[in-house]
Amino acid sequence: MSCWQTIADYGLRSLGYGERLLPRSDFTLCQQFTLIGSGMIWNIYFGALALLAGFILAVALAVAKASPRRRFRKPAEWFIFLFRGSPLFIQFFFAYFLFLSLKGVVPAVSALTSAWLGALVVLFLNTAAYSGEIFYGALRSIPRGDLEAADAYGLSGWTRFHRVVFPTMLRLAWPAYTNEAIFLFHATTLVFFSGFPALQQRGDALYYASYFADKTYNPFVPYPILAFYFIVLTLLIAGGFGLMNARLNRHLSAAERPRLRLRPKLIR
Amino acid sequence: MFSYCTDPDTLDRIRWFSCYLTTGVHMNFYKSFGTVLLLLAVTAPVALAFGFIGAIAARSSILAISLLGRTYTAMVRGVPDIAYFLFFVIALDQALEWVKHRVVCPDWTEPVRQGANFLVCPAAKIPMGNAPQAIHEAYGFAIAVFTFAIVFGAFASNVLYGAMRSVPRAQLETAEAYGMTRRQSFWRILVPQMWVYALPGLSNLWMVLVKATPLLFLLGVEDIVYWARELGGTKTPRFTDYPHGDWRMWYFLGLLVFYLALTRVSEIGLERLMRRLTHGQATAGGDALRREGPA
Numbered sequence: 001m002s003c004w005q006t007i008a009d010y011g012l013r014s015l016g017y018g019e020r021l022l023p024r025s026d027f028t029l030c031q032q033f034t035l036i037g038s039g040m041i042w043n044i045y046f047g048a049l050a051l052l053a054g055f056i057l058a059v060a061l062a063v064a065k066a067s068p069r070r071r072f073r074k075p076a077e078w079f080i081f082l083f084r085g086s087p088l089f090i091q092f093f094f095a096y097f098l099f100l101s102l103k104g105v106v107p108a109v110s111a112l113t114s115a116w117l118g119a120l121v122v123l124f125l126n127t128a129a130y131s132g133e134i135f136y137g138a139l140r141s142i143p144r145g146d147l148e149a150a151d152a153y154g155l156s157g158w159t160r161f162h163r164v165v166f167p168t169m170l171r172l173a174w175p176a177y178t179n180e181a182i183f184l185f186h187a188t189t190l191v192f193f194s195g196f197p198a199l200q201q202r203g204d205a206l207y208y209a210s211y212f213a214d215k216t217y218n219p220f221v222p223y224p225i226l227a228f229y230f231i232v233l234t235l236l237i238a239g240g241f242g243l244m245n246a247r248l249n250r251h252l253s254a255a256e257r258p259r260l261r262l263r264p265k266l267i268r
Numbered sequence: 269m270f271s272y273c274t275d276p277d278t279l280d281r282i283r284w285f286s287c288y289l290t291t292g293v294h295m296n297f298y299k300s301f302g303t304v305l306l307l308l309a310v311t312a313p314v315a316l317a318f319g320f321i322g323a324i325a326a327r328s329s330i331l332a333i334s335l336l337g338r339t340y341t342a343m344v345r346g347v348p349d350i351a352y353f354l355f356f357v358i359a360l361d362q363a364l365e366w367v368k369h370r371v372v373c374p375d376w377t378e379p380v381r382q383g384a385n386f387l388v389c390p391a392a393k394i395p396m397g398n399a400p401q402a403i404h405e406a407y408g409f410a411i412a413v414f415t416f417a418i419v420f421g422a423f424a425s426n427v428l429y430g431a432m433r434s435v436p437r438a439q440l441e442t443a444e445a446y447g448m449t450r451r452q453s454f455w456r457i458l459v460p461q462m463w464v465y466a467l468p469g470l471s472n473l474w475m476v477l478v479k480a481t482p483l484l485f486l487l488g489v490e491d492i493v494y495w496a497r498e499l500g501g502t503k504t505p506r507f508t509d510y511p512h513g514d515w516r517m518w519y520f521l522g523l524l525v526f527y528l529a530l531t532r533v534s535e536i537g538l539e540r541l542m543r544r545l546t547h548g549q550a551t552a553g554g555d556a557l558r559r560e561g562p563a
Contacts, residue, residue, distance in 0.1 A: 081528070085527065085528045085531035085532065086479070086524050086527040086528050087479040087480070088479075089485075090482055090493070090520060090523050090524055091524070093496075093497075093516075093523075094521060094523075094524055097500070097514070097516040097517035097520055098517050100514070100516075100517070101514065101517050186347075186348035186350075187348070189348045189350050189351065190350060193350070193486055206348065206351055210354050213354065213358060217358070217385060217386045218381065218386070219354075219355050219358040219359050223351055223354070223355040226347070227346070227347040227351065230346055230348060231346035231347060234345070234346040
């Protein structure tokens with residue numbers, strides 16, 4: 001069987017298209033590359049959607065946490081502490097069993113017990129909490145002069161926020177937020193190891209990598225393949241966020257722009 | 269546990285729970301919290317040592333060693349840590365068995381990898397096939413600790429490498445001016461001073477390590493996640509004196525609270541430590557403490 005045939009059979013296997021049965025023996029390198037790559041679709045799906053939706057909630061959380069009003073500040077603080085203070089792995093488990101119990105009471109929410117929605121919700125809330133903390137830090141380090149200038153121009157309320165506060169906050173937070181985005185994509189590999197079932201063996205990249213490692217009892221092939229995919233993904237994200245960083249700082253000369261540095265710091 | 273527990277069906281709610289929560293399996297569950305704390309206590313210093321070695325290697329003037337150190341430092345940046353956990357737990361086991369195999373059975377001619385099998389001679393099995401269960405468990409735990417130490421060593425190595433570069437260059441120049449050798453200035457000047465710079469990173473690392481402990485479950489250790497799943501599952505009257513429905517949600521809620529408490533306690537502890545270290549320092553933090561006045 002040629003490699004093209006394998007790609008045609010298994011390229012979209014993680015979504016349920018193509019060959020139904022996974023290869024069971026005599027695994028070729030091509031099969032491992034194709035299936036693990038196919039699993040990456042899920043990692044990108046979870047990461048991208050959680051990041052997009054999380055961004056909006058994160059900005060709201062940061063503004064609420066910086067608010068002088070207690071009834072806005074306290075819930076935001078608690079939300080951020082809850083999701084940053086506990087392991088993502090446990091959050092996944094808890095959420096899955098919570099959704100399972102809910103399903104018994106309200107059948108309408110049954111979609112939450114499958115990974116595509118349930119895990120996405122958890123990742124969305126989780127990344128919102130982490131990014132919210134980053135944005136909060138940035139909000140607090142906006143130079144006083146910027147705000148005074150805004151006041152002097154008579155800006156207030158929404159105009160002041162979206163013309164001055166928000167762009168500056170984003171600019172300051174962007175390097176840390178890039179990191180957060182990268183480690184969010186890494187965290188998506190936890191989904192299928194934490195209760196959420198991989199129906200009909202439709203899993204993510206790590207799911208297939210560990211499938212091959214279990215079947216061949218040889219971790220030295222599938223995991224390096226997985227590593228390759230993730231390094232490429234990481235570089236792509238860093239590149240994309242770098243472009244955005246350049247755009248956010250387009251008023252500065254190239255030498256003055258803050259550099260993006262990858263700092264590993266988040267296992268959740 | 270209690271004398272009235274002989275017939276659970278007749279008990280009222282409170283007594284039922286007091287009996288239920290003190291059964292033998294629940295004791296195992298509580299012990300596994302000890303496993304988590306033990307893992308933290310063992311892994312933290314080992315990972316710190318790994319990180320220290322990695323940071324020294326990355327600074328080495330010999331290119332090969334420096335590259336090795338840098339690769340180790342960089343390895344956690346691009347690839348999910350969970351992949352390392354799953355990889356090392358098999359790879360370490362196989363590496364150990366393979367080495368022992370070469371030493372114990374030099375006459376063995378068959379290849380070790382045969383298709384989907386990894387076969388070493390019986391004498392090279394680790395632990396030996398006839399070893400008691402406790403040895404198997406201890407071996408599994410040791411492999412897990414080592415895996416954690418490798419991955420977290422790489423994180424720590426990042427932090428320490430950065431801290432070593434943050435020590436003001438003038439300090440080292442002074443040491444050189446006094447005629448200290450490279451080795452002397454490293455141990456006497458650089459290492460004592462770098463900890464202040466490393467502490468924020470290391471406290472962050474501790475929090476990360478705390479939150480990584482449930483991954484023990486993926487490494488095949490019977491930890492709190494394992495027991496929470498076991499105990500919480502639906503129990504029918506046929507197999508247990510304490511039948512109940514699906515309580516896994518409540519067990520994991522318990523774990524969630526446990527971790528939040530652990531995080532909070534660590535936060536408070538680390539804040540105290542930081543206060544202590546910044547006390548009297550010529551930094552913004554130290555100035556703030558001075559302004560507060562004598563505490």
